[in-house]
Amino acid sequence: xxxxxxxxxxxxxxxxxxxxxxxxxxxxxxxxxxxxxxxxxxxxxxxxxxxxxxxxxxxxxxxxxxxxxxxxxxxxxxxxxxxxxxxxxxxxxxxxxxxxxxxxxxxxxxxxxx
Amino acid sequence: xxxxxxxxxxxxxxxxxxxxxxxxxxxxxxxxxxxxxxxxxxxxxxxxxxxxxxxxxxxxxxxxxxxxxxxxxxxxxxxxxxxxxxxxxxxxxxxxxxxxxxxxxxxxxx
Numbered sequence: 001x002x003x004x005x006x007x008x009x010x011x012x013x014x015x016x017x018x019x020x021x022x023x024x025x026x027x028x029x030x031x032x033x034x035x036x037x038x039x040x041x042x043x044x045x046x047x048x049x050x051x052x053x054x055x056x057x058x059x060x061x062x063x064x065x066x067x068x069x070x071x072x073x074x075x076x077x078x079x080x081x082x083x084x085x086x087x088x089x090x091x092x093x094x095x096x097x098x099x100x101x102x103x104x105x106x107x108x109x110x111x112x113x114x
Numbered sequence: 115x116x117x118x119x120x121x122x123x124x125x126x127x128x129x130x131x132x133x134x135x136x137x138x139x140x141x142x143x144x145x146x147x148x149x150x151x152x153x154x155x156x157x158x159x160x161x162x163x164x165x166x167x168x169x170x171x172x173x174x175x176x177x178x179x180x181x182x183x184x185x186x187x188x189x190x191x192x193x194x195x196x197x198x199x200x201x202x203x204x205x206x207x208x209x210x211x212x213x214x215x216x217x218x219x220x221x222x223x224x
Binding site: 041050058090102104105 | 212214
């Protein structure tokens with residue numbers, strides 16, 4: 001079944017740890033995105049990718065980094081987690097079908113840094 | 115640049131009430147317009163969409179019409195249920211990304 005997956009769903013970790021949030025899609029999409037969602041529910045684009053070996057920073061500056069070595073996989077890494085990184089992180093993908101830039105979202109990872 | 119202005123919440127209403135959430139946009143070209151819904155603890159789901167002017171998107175009793183003359187895409191439902199309690203996002207599909215509104219939290223009481 002075509003879908004988009006994120007793991008873990010919840011993560012509680014201490015300050016200074018390195019973490020990687022996983023995102024995979026089986027939709028055959030070329031574009032992928034990472035959003036940070038604040039407690040007020042507003043969404044902020046932090047990274048996007050048009051395809052393999054393509055990554056760009058989004059509208060909101062983020063200390064995280066991303067990579068796109070395989071089409072279906074778009075992991076996000078924080079080298080040294082801090083309490084200010086506590087947030088909900090949403091991954092999305094889009095392809096050539098549907099409306100212009102119609103995106104499909106994963107279930108999200110809720111990160112808490114103590 | 116592209117932007118979306120969405121009615122602020124929160125909105126609280128009783129079951130079977132009429133719901134409307136206003137959304138207006140600014141864009142160059144001919145964007146697609148979307149409404150996404152986010153239930154508690156979940157990611158966003160596409161609720162409905164419209165890809166050109168005068169298109170009406172509909173799903174699960176919700177409707178929205180792409181109005182180019184008023185640059186609007188208001189969401190409506192005639193009779194809400196408790197299960198419609200969620201956060202609703204209006205979005206505009208531009209050249210390379212979606213531009214989202216700030217989200218409107220809707221709570222429906224039994």
